[in-house]
Amino acid sequence: MTTAAPDTSALPPTVRSLWNRSRGPLLALLLLVISGVAIAALQSGEQHGRLDPRSYDRTGSRAIAQLLASHDVSTQVVTTSEEAAAAAGPHTTLLVTNPEMLTQDQLTGLHTATAHTPGRTVLLAPDSSALETFAPGVRTDSPADISARRPACSLPEAQRAGNALLGGLSYTTSAGGTDRCYLSGDRPTLLRLPAPRTGRDTVLLGSPDLLYNHHLAEHGNASLALQLLGTHKHLVWYLPSMSDPSSAQDDQRGFLDLVPSGWYWALLQLTFAAALAALWRARRLGPLVPEKLPVTVPAAETTEGHARLYEQANARDRASSVLRSATRTRLAPLIGVSPAHAHTPDILLPALHAHLTTAPGVDADLHVLLFGPAPADDKALVHLADQLDELESSIVSQERHAPREHPDR
Secondary structure, eight states, X not given: OOOOOOOGXXXXXXXXXXXXXXXXXXXXXXXXXXXXXXXXXXXXXXXXXXXXXXXXXXXXXXXXXXXXXXXXXXXXXXXXXXXXHHHOOTTEEEEESOGGGSOHHHHHHHHHHHTTSSEEEEEESOOHHHHHHHSTTEEEOSOEEXXXXXXXXXXXXXXXXOSEEEEEOOEEEOOSSOEEEEEETTEEEEEEEOOXXXXXXXXXXXXXXXXXXXXXXXXXXXXXHHHHHOSSSEEEEEOXXXXXXXXXXXXXXXXXXXXXXXXXXXXXXXXXXXXXHHHHHHSOOSSOOOOOOSSOOOHHHHHHHHHHHHHHTTOHHHHHHHHHHHHHHHHHHHTTOOGGGTTOHHHHHHHHHHHTTTOTTSOSOXXXXXXXXXXXXXXXXXXXXXXXXXXXXXXXXXXXXXXXXXXXX
């Protein structure tokens, strides 16, 4: 007696096989987590960002804030335009680090709050909108290289500081009484606009580099920054933020509004090309080419497989239809009916009745047998198969025993 070998392909996976499959992704995930924790630990210090007086980064401004504090100048950091307007009272210095981030309403509100109070406003690399609000008549010119430049002006702060790291934006103006310092060609990169009636002057810096921690000790940067920002005993350091509620605009553009108009035509062309490529790849290039099966499957196994599928799906209607169709196809040539009319009851059944006159044992209701409804259960399906086999056997038996005429007669 022999026992069949177990089907190893159906065994559940072992712990070792699961580990071998998943260890790669798990190790990559662990490495990603460790890297994230390490980066978070390295960046968990007092880091606040570019031009932030609380930041020790290279591009932070903690050094100038400490230098101002040593000269009894207090620094107040604000992040909203309302806070800046409220804090910039008389005899204060207002430093706006990123004027280009402010909306027109913010610029107007800030200028209205400070225009009639004595003090100083310092703008770092202001754009055209900020210039129109705080310095009418001043325009930006071609950018200049950031390098150590001579004062080349009579401004006392610049004369005492000497060379300083400036550049970036340069300015042009036709207004008189302005201090034009640290020239790039004949265009200043530091421009001071006095306001004798209100006692509040405006200083435009083309570049903020002299305020960075890693540049403050170079040339006369520390001296110039201390004098520009330390003129008054209170400094309001305004860091514009995208989270400022007042920065929302009624006409704020959405994402699609930021896409250049030319890209819409490019997207349309790409869509048209993709549609043509899909049609080209989807169209049939001719009739299907038959291919040889990699293995030969016996007909009995194929039939048994189909039967098991029908049984699993309870497809008795489909199984009975296949059995009846096959029987009609085989009976038609035996009773003299063409294959084209094998499934036509009006032609097949009369011919079949004519051949069954000598076979009284066969059920006479051939229409129900060959064209009837689907069986109600599996037992009825088996009975139907037996009846069809009996019918076909009787026809074949008659054909075998029928007398044949001799060709010489």
